[in-house]
Amino acid sequence: MVSVRSVLKHYFIQEVSDLVRSILKKYNIKGGTFDQHFLIDAGYLDRIVAAAELSPQDTVLEIGAGIGNLTERLARRAKKVIAVELDPALVSVLHDRFDAAENIEIIAGDALKVDFPEFDKVVSNLPYSISSEITFKLLRHKFKLGVLMYQYEFAVRMVSPPGCKDYSRLTIDTCYFADASIVMKVPKGAFQPAPEVDSAVIKLIPRPAPFEVRDETFFLQFVAAVFSQRRKKLRNAILNTSSLLKIPDIKEIVSQLPEDFMNKRAEDLTPEELASVANMIFDLKSRNF
Template sequence: MDPASPRVVRALLEQHQFRIKKKFGQNFLVDGNIINKILNAAELSNMDVVVEIGPGVGALTYRLAQKARRVVAVEIDRTVFPLLAETLDGLDNITLVEADALKTDFDRLVRERAGAPANGYKVVANLPYYITTPLIMHLLEGHLGARKIIVMVQEEVARRLIASPGAKDYGALTVAANYYAVVELAFKVPRTVFLPRPEVDSAVISMTVRKSPAVCVKNEQVYFALVRAAFQQRRKTLLNALGNLNKEFSRDKWLNILRQAEIDPVRRGETLNLREFARLADVYDQCR
């Protein structure tokens, strides 16, 4: 049985009378060439522990298990487990876990199900579109055991993750992801390799988690609050956009903060790089 074959997957779904659930963003990957490219991007060895989110019918899971020491697959939909029992039959290095990925402590999960790998673990996932952004941030924030994250996302989200300052796709997600990881586009994926076919194309993003953040800031909470404020009204100048961050600060005080940070007050937030946001956040934090 080849779980990457469209014919096999259709027969499996019919056999189990399985109904695709849009609420879980179920678009099953059915292309062996794309799976090979994902495996190459993940750079797996037989010493690796891999966390897969949303195994679906197991096409990627099957190949991950052939490459890695152990695969821990997290699936929210219990009804796919009988299908996975068939497609993954004979593989003893896979642990299936029924859980909501957004509520899962992946560091703890890996410790409990695979021991504590000395070199950390890798995350590989075909992310459901409806939770892509929150799940990426959940993976990056506080889960220091993950050293590499390979995710399939909507092409639109991929553009946002790799955008440069000043680009129309550059935003708070760009800043946050690149703060925690080195983010690269691995390759694009056409919508035709999924069953059922989604309405948009996808892309695979490679994120190598940094040992320390890209920039040093005195207060991360302040840093990200300032970033969000700068992009909430992205067409406004920083002087006007940041007023909502602290209503007690006068326009003149914000003007002084921007000047201390050596940032032109008429610039827009979408033009600042991570280092400039860090500089501005530290000055603002001192003046609070």
Template sequence: ADLKSTDRVLEVGPGNGILTRKMAQVARVITIEIDASLAKKLEGLKNVEVINEDAMKVDFSSLDFNKIVSNIPYHISSPLTFKFLDETFDVAILMYQKEFAERMVASHGSKKYSRLSVMVYQKADCRILENVPRTAFRPVPKVDSCIVEMKPVGKRFDVDDEIFDRVVASLFSHRRKKIKNALMIDGIIDEEMVARLPFMDERVEHLSPEQIAELCRKLEVLNEGV
């Protein structure tokens, strides 16, 4: 994360605080730990503010940070990632389960291309920095991990958020079906709209995020004309 003395780092899930202590030697750290006994161990550390709360219930906008560095709890990877992306910051360096990280950065045409890939791409540039084998941890977990760099881009596509969310969710819920069939199943379009929309005979794995955004913009125009 290239930490400097002027940086203010948000950390979620510090555990025993090994990473927390290293970061606090360089920068100011705000760390959020839900476990009271673990949080207590970190109290009093120089340059560290400890918040003993559920991170999903903390108002991040009330915190002063410009970077995020976390070995985040894997069971809340998705909601926590999008909670991060609702905020303004320079860069995040995050540890994820390998399968999740690969879906985050997957491109269209890949078997790992998913709803997660598109929704993250709408808000950030992501890349895998390093693979971390399960043997690097004690006790040894059942999964391998990856370190991911995430840089916010604001809102990449100028589309209606509700339409974009609904379309992406629908397409990946029916990823083996043609676009027109997936959207009709979920009541997003009807048969009369098919001829007026692009990519109707494609399947979602063949559409780039840019093409999905184009489809959403055309759909928005049609809906406005109804």
């Protein structure tokens, strides 16, 4: 027996799908370029908006607004939506759909290059090709909450525990800036055109670093260096990347670091432990210069 709920879900999915198809046809948009994969499943769109816990006081940033199917839902609940879109054809669609809406501002441009106005929350189906760069641009802004769509494998790397194959530089950098959790997995069939991989929605809550870091720039460089040699023990990873860390007397410094850290790989150390090693190197480096 088919439930009323399943019938309604099918109806709303079909309604959004038909809307997307009609817009794409009207503006002769093929999709697939500029990471254009339009979310057409009404259920996932509504769950993303619900996860953002929007209030009438919130200003929301949306990156990669596309044809506005998420924009429209955000605008119903937020004080203002700032929609950023790179593709000129999609910018035209957004203007046609929303120029009459008083609480939607459209910014045409590359999200990596434009200056973001102040915002309270960021809710986006991100262009996957710029996932890392745009995430860390965002994390250098002050905001309350992010609800962001990524490729599933990328999302898993953001939240992976130490010792797992997905634990990476991305994990450490994310942990330094924010608490991250996977809210939902989104199948490729929820998009049109369908991407080649599944996606996931991450909730990001920015907060102060949960561990002490002497120098943020050096810490992030250190993490990048040792994870570029992730299969080597930390001692060799540091020695092999001395040019990246700009430490000429690296052998002398490494000889003073704790053996229990030096004999482990970066992928087996917690973010706190990596910060501790980076702090020791930074202090020793500062004394020598």
